[in-house]
Amino acid sequence: MDNNNIEKWSSLKEITEYLGASRESVFKWIEHKDMPAHKLGKLWKFKISEVDEWIRSGGAADKATSEDENQDE
Numbered sequence: 001m002d003n004n005n006i007e008k009w010s011s012l013k014e015i016t017e018y019l020g021a022s023r024e025s026v027f028k029w030i031e032h033k034d035m036p037a038h039k040l041g042k043l044w045k046f047k048i049s050e051v052d053e054w055i056r057s058g059g060a061a062d063k064a065t066s067e068d069e070n071q072d073e
Contacts, residue, residue, distance in 0.1 A: 009038075009045040018048060033059055 016023055026044075029035035036050035054060065 007047055007049055010048055012044045012046075015046045015048070015051065019051070029060060035059065 010018070012023060012026065016026055019026070026035065026037075030037045030044075034054075036047065036054050038045045
């Protein structure tokens with residue numbers, strides 16, 4: 001098995017730096033937008049490839065509800 005092809009796990013600090021986002025934002029995305037994250041004991045771990053795919057698929061997008069749209073009128 002070639003260990004060079006294994007993606008390392010990233011910490012919460014690394015993912016916030018990678019995304020340029022706060023810890024609070026990342027926790028909200030995990031809870032409300034199904035951001036891919038894995039909890040190991042007290043630690044949160046991330047695969048950057050999973051997070052990138054989640055972003056590309058629109059997981060992080062703000063989706064306005066019809067109620068939100070009506071408030072703009």
